[in-house]
Amino acid sequence: METLDIISYFLLLVLLLSGIKVVTTSNVIHAAIFLVFTLATTAILFILLAAEFVALVLILVYIGAVIVLFLFGVMITRAPLGPNAELDNDKNKIFAALLSLSIFGIFTFILIQTFDSTVVISEGTSTKLLGEILLSRFVFPFELVSFVLLGALIGGITLARKDNALIDEDQI
Amino acid sequence: MSIQPILIAAAALFSIGIYGILVRRNAVMVLLSIELILNSVNINFVAFNALLSDVMLNGQIFSIFIITVAAAEVGIGLAIVLMLFRNRETANINEFDLMKW
Structure with missing residues (x-):
């Protein structure tokens, strides 16, 4: 251990x-x-x-x-x-560091106060159980998320296509 | 081991992602920072799943869904960045200010 x-x-x-x-x-x-x-x-x-x-x-x-x-x-x-030095927005750096450090401080304060248990590192595997649960209890979200992926794929292809008449006309 | 170091590391990764979103100028780098944030959420889900020794494995299932939706988000996000680049010849998010008054 x-x-x-x-x-x-x-x-x-x-x-x-x-x-x-x-x-x-x-x-x-x-x-x-x-x-x-x-x-x-x-x-x-x-x-x-x-x-x-x-x-x-x-x-x-x-x-x-x-x-x-x-x-x-x-x-x-x-x-x-x-x-290349142009990658960062130097104007924002101090503000961003302050904001992220304060978020980290708040999270750490709350987490240390709330959770002090120990994780049990189990030796078994969970894949078999995960497959059974994913295809029985969570089968509807599972199918839904596959349609989300399909929709995102078609949307991405449609957005990135170059020979689209609509894009050529509406040049911003 | 105690769960506190894992949770604190996930919180630190979350704050690193926030810093990256605010500081980076290139839109692709902002998407990379968003991936860091999603990854920290996944770590939290799996850690709590192991902490509670959940027999229904809700934490792992949710992290798989998060990974799937994040993949969809990256595809759409990069297509949008590509469109912006075609129309504006730049991927610098400071110059996308058409909707700013």
């Missing part, structure tokens, strides 16, 4: 450091790569918390698809690929 504790603390440290790098690095590609690190450490944390199916979905959907989409977005919008 002691080894697992040390591993978890190390994972949380890596998570926070790579998260900070995502918002502070001046290189667009590096930010996407550090987001990959953040998500990968989150997936390992999920495996430690006996949620291995969620961890696999996180790796497949986020690291497999979303990051590729982001890199395409960076390439298509021709963001400067090297380090």
